[in-house]
Amino acid sequence: MTTGGHGTDGVERRGLMFVLSSPSGAGKTTLSRLLIDRMPGLKMSVSATTRAMRPGEVDGRDYLFVDKARFDAMVKGDELLEWATVFDNSYGTPRGPVEVALSAGQDVLFDIDWQGTQQLREKARADVVSVFILPPSAADLEKRLHSRAQDSDEVIRKRMSRASHEMSHWAEYDYIVINHDVDEAFAEVQSILKAERLKRERRTGLVGFVRNLQGQLQG
Numbered sequence: 703m704t705t706g707g708h709g710t711d712g713v714e715r716r717g718l719m720f721v722l723s724s725p726s727g728a729g730k731t732t733l734s735r736l737l738i739d740r741m742p743g744l745k746m747s748v749s750a751t752t753r754a755m756r757p758g759e760v761d762g763r764d765y766l767f768v769d770k771a772r773f774d775a776m777v778k779g780d781e782l783l784e785w786a787t788v789f790d791n792s793y794g795t796p797r798g799p800v801e802v803a804l805s806a807g808q809d810v811l812f813d814i815d816w817q818g819t820q821q822l823r824e825k826a827r828a829d830v831v832s833v834f835i836l837p838p839s840a841a842d843l844e845k846r847l848h849s850r851a852q853d854s855d856e857v858i859r860k861r862m863s864r865a866s867h868e869m870s871h872w873a874e875y876d877y878i879v880i881n882h883d884v885d886e887a888f889a890e891v892q893s894i895l896k897a898e899r900l901k902r903e904r905r906t907g908l909v910g911f912v913r914n915l916q917g918q919l920q921g
């Protein structure tokens with residue numbers, strides 16, 4: 703699915719799909735914003751959803767807010783790379799922007815659930831790096847959902863009751879980060895991305911780079 707771009711050291715490499723999943727409220731959005739602000743070459747995938755907009759959310763920035771008819775048309779038209787029903791709403795990743803970013807050599811960040819992650823893995827296993835974020839405790843998770851102050855008590859109850867099921871998929875992920883402290887969790891997620899960018903298999907330009915070095919040594 704990916705073609706190529708250049709790493710900061712100038713060696714060509716394939717772009718990667720960096721996925722964050724967690725039970726609702728564990729901190730994916732918080733960590734995603736930090737990653738986008740601080741990691742050049744990383745582009746956020748903006749999902750389509752049928753869920754209602756929360757206070758402060760912006761259409762086109764946080765999500766593409768669409769109605770069910772439009773969402774179904776996107777599915778039918780093969781416009782989504784993956785999609786799933788989460789908490790009674792439809793969510794999906796528009797294919798076009800992801801393909802454009804990867805072709806331009808950028809990495810793409812996804813805040814999606816375990817169902818979407820499974821679909822991405824089926825499509826492009828070698829290019830997917832997945833991180834599952836765990837809250838330090840159930841009490842912290844509930845406190846975070848309340849402190850976000852954007853969902854009703856009923857919605858929060860539903861999300862808490864689904865948390866254990868969401869978490870049952872943790873072992874399908876490449877990395878697990880426990881989000882006690884935002885700065886520490888961010889540093890861990892950032893280290894994962896930095897290391898994955900250096901993986902030999904992604905660095906398609908290394909053969910030429912090493913040949914050139916050897917040529918210099920022999921010449």
Ligand SMILES: Nc1ncnc2c1ncn2[C@@H]1O[C@H](COP(=O)(O)OP(=O)(O)OP(=O)(O)O)[C@@H](O)[C@H]1O
Nearest residue numbers: 726727728729730731732846849850881882883884
């Ligand atoms: N380490 C932390 N300590 C305390 N509060 C945190 C921490 N990480 C995130 N939060 C807060 O918890 C709330 C939920 O975080 P966030 O919205 O990032 O979760 P999420 O995983 O994206 O949730 P959802 O799946 O519902 O979108 C926010 O108010 C955020 O500021």
Ligand SMILES: Nc1nc2c(ncn2[C@@H]2O[C@H](COP(=O)(O)O)[C@@H](O)[C@H]2O)c(=O)[nH]1
Nearest residue numbers: 749785786788793794795813814815817818
């Ligand atoms: N499979 C997908 N899951 C997605 C996508 N976009 C978001 N999500 C997940 O939905 C829940 C709820 O999100 P919220 O913004 O309503 O709190 C959360 O787990 C997200 O990761 C998507 O495109 N595909």
